[in-house]
Amino acid sequence: MRVSASWLARHIDPAALPTSPEDIGEAFVRVGLEVEEIHPAPEVTGPVTVARVAEIEELTGFKKPIRYCRVDFEARGDGTARSRHVVCGATNFVVGDLVVVTEPGAVLPGGFAIAARETYGHTSDGMIASARELGLGADHAGILVLPPGTAEPGADALEVLGLSEPVIELAVTPDRGYCFAVRGLARELATSLDADFTDPVARVTVPDATGDAWPVRIDDAEGCARFVLRRVDGVDPAAPSPWWMQRALLSAGMRPISLIVDVTNFVMLDLGQPLHAYDAARVTGTIAVRRAAAGEEVETLDGRTRPLDVDDLLITDDSGPVGLAGVMGGASTEIPELASLGDGARVDVLLEAAHFSAPVIARGARRHKLPSEASRRFERVVDPALPPVAAERAAQLLVELGGGTLAAGRTDEGGVPAVPPVRMPLALPDRVAGVGYPRGATVRRLTQVGCAVELDTGADGQGQVVATPPTWRPDLRRPADLVEEVLRLEGYDTIPSVLPAAPAGRGLTPAQLRRRAVSRALAEAGHVEVLPFPFLSDAVWDDLGLPADDERRRTVAVTNPLDAERSRLATTLLPGLLDMLVRNRSRGSEDLALYAIGQVVQPQEHPPAMPDPAVTGRPSDDEYAAIRAALPVQPTHVAVVLAGSREPRGWWGRGRPAGWEDAVEAARLTGAAAGVELRSRRGERAPWHPGRCAELVVEGTDVVVGYAGELHPKVVEGFGLPARTAAVELDLDAIPLRENLPVPAVSVYPPTAVDVALVAPEQVPAADVADALTAGAGELLETVRLFDVYTGDQVGEGNRSLAFSLRLRAPDRTLTSEEANATRDAAVAEAARRHAVALR
Structure with missing residues (x-):
């Protein structure tokens, strides 16, 4: 809502109004209104003068209309007038009109200097200005024509136009619709300044009227609570709007059009009540307010024929719909353009002021994509007591400025809903x-x-x-x-800012501490945290190669999604992470290691029905338990994706591309930060490569918490990723939460290291052999590490040699060579029993 200080001063004691627009803005802020912008007065300097058009010569031979005009300023004592000749491309003025001429030496907003110049074969000694060129508004359709009597030719246009006045623009929240009018803003400003406020409604006398101005029937009381009509006969449609009204409209960001339209717009901006003017000669029969019927159409004032919805609220007469209520009027009853009327023609005007339902108008405006100044106010709720006052004020202005005559009678159907006390x-x-x-x-x-x-x-x-x-x-x-x-x-x-005291003994929960530890560990290892989009489309499952019966395809649909193509809650973090990997690579980042920690949604295959408790009180314990049981499980997952080089190349070497081993290491790092050790074993799960996928289990248990490895080549190709792109996803909530982690024991006795080389079939994973060695070695084994893999003729076709280093230590003694050898033999024997390996 834009408003000038002079307009506010009509309703507030001018002596209490600050002279600085910044001070006015601060006063609005003190009462909770947001100042969007303070538009300073247009920077116009130099001679800008009111002149009268004396002659117009139409120039031909050009692609657009060009006119060579003589404009006269004040008359001299000898009867002649000071004049200038100006070239102008506008056609919305005639001889005798008052215009604003920027003479040579003037400077308009934006530093546009005016000087005499040669154009279209003539010398243009200045410029006839439009409202936009003077900084008065955005209208550039024609030059600014002043109403007769506004000023005498030769007057300083800067004073006449009030160009020294800034405009304050405020952002009005939906719950304060009364501030979409100068009346409401002036009330708030007067309260902030402790100044006297004069309600403009109190200045309007609504006389008693006998009979109706026009027959009206309200068929939908829910959509229309009140409908008022006032008739003014014999209005001169050619009468100009006074400059004070035009200036007020321009300051509010509206373009002056004609007297009848300007009056309805001015009253709407001043009081807050939208109005609509009908040509009474084109209205037939009773005006009715009803909902649209199926298949109906209406031609609105913008010239478009719009198909109607049964929820649309209409204004109709005996001919059918004549307007979308509260949104836009119909073309069939609009006031005719001046060109279509003869000289001296008069128009009988029927003024409508109504109170419509805010939700109905809001839905209608959005359905037809037709926001208007009227709908913006109706959807924020308009004062239901305003219609007779606004209609009377507009009628008085048409009588005063347009030479009309008030017709007898006033139609006032409906009433003001009762307001309950609080x-x-x-x-x-x-x-x-x-x-x-x-x-x-x-x-x-x-x-x-x-x-x-x-x-x-x-x-x-x-x-x-x-x-x-x-x-x-x-x-x-x-x-x-x-x-x-x-x-x-x-x-x-004036309200003190006091922070509540934090109760002792509270802080982050163990799960929150674990999540932070995991995030910190991954970031310190060179991974970058991202926040992927949490919604997916059903098509992504085929891109990931998931089987038709995969439980991750069972998702929850969002009722009102942000993106219609992604309307499903994510059951895995990988699709969102891969999307971000693709987006970052498209923007020039090639070596990437991204991770995300967040909740996924895993709905039940056959969830119980969700209860619908009453809203009059808190749900019972049974209802609350049923609601919880119907909700899907939402565990916290952590996922990592890697592409490009993990170690950059340079003078120190060729670098190393990211691979499955980096994904497994990220999983181990996550487990260590969570306080457990994760053991990898061969696994198979989409979208990973079936031969390069590790299943991750918690050491000492058989609980599978996630998968890591290289993505399937078809997935990599489908997403446009580099070969060997790796990923890991873990269920963080499935990892046991250990609040009291074991303290590592440091032995004072030296370790003993023994190496074994085992020949194993190629299809036997090295991790399985390591597990067998661990089981066979028993308590004396500290660590087992694979340090060499060999394939060749010496081990035979289809085999490979796996060399392990076993680190042995006893907590209470130094191991003898016999004990170390016995432990090694037991470990090798267990590996041979499980996987048919042989000591090389």
Whole structure:
């Protein structure tokens, strides 16, 4: 909402209004309004003068209309007039019109200097200016034509136009629709400044009227609570809008069009009530307010024929729909253009002021993608007491400025809905804010916002405030709403900022500490954390090569998704991570190691029905348990993807590409940060390569917590990733949470290292052989490490040699060679029993 200081001064004591627009903006901020921008006065210097068009010569031979004009300034004593000749491309003016001429030496906004110049074969000694060129608005369709009598030729246009005045633009929140009018803004500003406020509604006298101005029938009381019509006969459609009205509209960002349109727009901006003007001669029969029927259409003022929905609220007459209620009028009853009327023609105008349902208008405007100034106000709720006042104010202006005559009668169907009073303890604002406000502050502030306030001491002696909110404040319905008004107007800055004391003995939970430890460990190892999009499409499962019966395909649909193509909650982190890998590579990043920690959703195959408890109270324990049972499991996962070089190449060497071993190492690092050791064994799970996939289990258990390895070549090709792209995904919640980690014991006795080389079939994983050696060696084994793999003629076709180093130590003695050899032999024997290996 844009408003000028001069417009605000019409409703506030001008002496109390700050001269600086910044001070006015600060006053608005103090009462909770957001200042979007302060538009300074246009920077116009030099001679800018009002002139009268004396001659117009139409130049031919050009692609567009060009006119060579003589404009006259003030008359001299000898009867001649100072004049200039100007070339102009606009055609919206005639001889005798008052225009604004920027003479040579003037500088317009943007540093545009005016000088005499040769153009179209003539000398243009200045420029006839448009509203946009003068910084008055965005209209550039034609030059600015001043109404007759605005000023005498030769007057300083800067003073006449009021170009020295800045404009304040405010962002109005949906719950404060009354501030979409100068009336509401002036009330808020007067409260902030403790200035006198004159309600413009009080200046309008609504006389008693007998009979109806036009027959009206409301068929949908839910969509339309009130409908008012006032008729003005014999309005001159050619009468110009006065400059004060045009300037007000321009300051609000609206383009002056014609007197009838400008009057309805001005009253809407001033009071907040949208109006619509009908040509009474084109309205047939009774005006009805109803919902649309299936298959109906209406041609709106923008010239488009729109098919209607059965939820659309219409204004109709005997001919059918004549407008979308609260959104846009229909073309069949619009005021005719001036060119289609003869000289001296008069128009009978029917003014509509109604109160429509905010949800109905909001849905209609969005359905037809037709936002308008009227719909923006109706969908934020308009004061239902305003229609007769706004209609009377517009009618008076048409009589005064357009030479019309008020017709007898006024139609006023419906009424003002009753506003229930709100009871609130008198001391409640003080308790909520923790501030002792002065005596009478609560009553004073509630009165300032328009409430009718009464005090009730009550039998218990505790004071109660009984406040009846005004009709323009539908948001005041509870004691908390009244408390907010008191705190807002007394000043949020007066409320002390006191942090509550943190209770002792609380902090992060063990699960939160583990999550942070995992994230820190991965980041320190060179991985970069990202936040992938948490929604997926069903097509991604085929891209990942998941079988048709894979449980990850069972997802939960989002009712109102952000992206219609991705409407499913993620059951795995890999699709989102791979998308981010592709996006980063498309932007020039080649060597990537990304990780994410987040929740996934794993719905049950046959979930129980979700109960629907009443909203009148807290659900019972049984209902709460049923709700919890119906919710899908949402474990926390950690996933890593790697592509490109893990070790960069340079003068020190050729570098090393990322591979499956880096994915397994990331998994081990995650396990170590979580306080467990993860053991890898051969696994198979999409989207990993079946021969290069490790299944990860917690050491000492058989609990599978995730998978790591290289992605399947088809997946890599489908996503456009480099070969051998690796990934790991772990279920962090499946890892046992150990709050008391074992303290490592340091032995004072030396270790004994023995090496064994075993010939094993190629299909036997090295990890399985290591597990067998661990089981056979028993308690004396500290670590087992694979340090060499050999294939060749010496071990035979289909075999390979696996060399392991076994580190042995006893906690209470130094091992003898006999004990070490016996332990080694036991380990080799167990490996031979399990996997048919032979000592090389």
